[in-house]
Amino acid sequence: MFPITPLRWIGLLLLLGVILFSAATIVAEPFEQETALNLYQAIAQNGTTYQTINLLAGFGFILVVVAWVLLARYMLQAQRRWTLTGLTLLALATLLWLVEVGGRLTTTTATANQVSTGTAVPTTFPANLGVGLEPLFIAFLATTLAGLAILFWQVGLAGLLSKRWSLIGAAVIIASGAIAALTYPWVGGIERALFYPFVLVLLPFAIFLLVRR
Numbered sequence: 705m706f707p708i709t710p711l712r713w714i715g716l717l718l719l720l721g722v723i724l725f726s727a728a729t730i731v732a733e734p735f736e737q738e739t740a741l742n743l744y745q746a747i748a749q750n751g752t753t754y755q756t757i758n759l760l761a762g763f764g765f766i767l768v769v770v771a772w773v774l775l776a777r778y779m780l781q782a783q784r785r786w787t788l789t790g791l792t793l794l795a796l797a798t799l800l801w802l803v804e805v806g807g808r809l810t811t812t813t814a815t816a817n818q819v820s821t822g823t824a825v826p827t828t829f830p831a832n833l834g835v836g837l838e839p840l841f842i843a844f845l846a847t848t849l850a851g852l853a854i855l856f857w858q859v860g861l862a863g864l865l866s867k868r869w870s871l872i873g874a875a876v877i878i879a880s881g882a883i884a885a886l887t888y889p890w891v892g893g894i895e896r897a898l899f900y901p902f903v904l905v906l907l908p909f910a911i912f913l914l915v916r917r
Contacts, residue, residue, distance in 0.1 A: 709774045711864075715913025717774070721767030722902045722910060728761035729899045735892035740825050740835045743892040747816035755809055761895055762805040768906065769794050772855055779855070779862040787858050793851030800844040808834040836891035845897055849881040852901065856909075865912070873909065877901040 734750055735757075737743040747754045772794060779787045812834035819825055826832045829839050837845075853874040860870025880900035888896055 709777075711775075711778070711913045711916065714771050714774045715910045717767055718771035718906060719910035719914065721764045721769075721771060722907050724764030724767065725761050725895070726764075726899055726902055726907075728757045728764060729893060729895045731760075732757045732893045732895065736890040737892045738890055740827075740832065740891050741819065743835055744816040744819040744825065746892065747813060748820035751813055751816070754813065758805045758808050762801060765801055766798060768902075769798050771910075772852075775859075775864075776855070778864060779858045781862070783858055783861050786854055790851045790854035790858065793847045793854065797844055797847040797851055800840060800847065804834070804840050804844055807840070837885060837894060841894060845881065845885060848898060849878055849901065852906070853877045856905065859909075865909070873905045877905050880904055 731753070735743060735746050735754060737746055773791060776787050776791055807830070811830070815823075815826060815831065832838055833840060856877060857870055857874040859865045859873075860867035865873075881897050884900050885894070885897040888894060
């Protein structure tokens with residue numbers, strides 16, 4: 705049996721993951737385009753930057769998930785079934801995100817280079833992977849928001865945070881992510897749908913874990 709990781713180390717890991725993922729969404733500003741054509745053109749012109757921010761976002765997300773896996777050991781005695789459900793959703797989200805990032809580094813980049821030479825812009829999945837709210841990203845976003853909300857709710861039941869704040873945090877995760885996804889106008893940079901749950905909820909929680917006694 706491995707020893708339980710101290711909460712401060714978990715908080716530091718969570719903080720690092722949130723910072724890396726959020727930094728990737730901010731640096732991705734050149735790819736926040738209103739049309740698929742403009743996005744493909746931006747990718748073709750800034751291919752190295754596009755690949756870098758996707759790798760950065762992928763690594764940041766994995767750190768966030770690892771932090772929750774470590775934190776779950778504090779919560780399993782409170783509601784084992786719900787904690788395992790949240791972890792399962794995050795594991796599925798990680799798999800979907802790895803496929804998404806891998807597709808962007810290969811398929812999306814190749815398509816962008818073709819579109820820049822005059823090829824028609826693809827409009828159906830999976831040819832349009834990495835552009836807007838395509839099915840793979842929607843599945844990733846839904847599993848991530850659900851998994852994080854469930855686990856944050858369990859934080860209160862485990863006594864790591866007050867039940868009121870854990871419920872509020874869970875609600876903010878779902879609401880901010882859903883609202884951002886539905887209202888964000890650009891087909892590129894759609895990771896900002898997770899930027900708000902990360903910054904509004906996970907960032908303060910990470911700092912709380914770092915400073916709590």
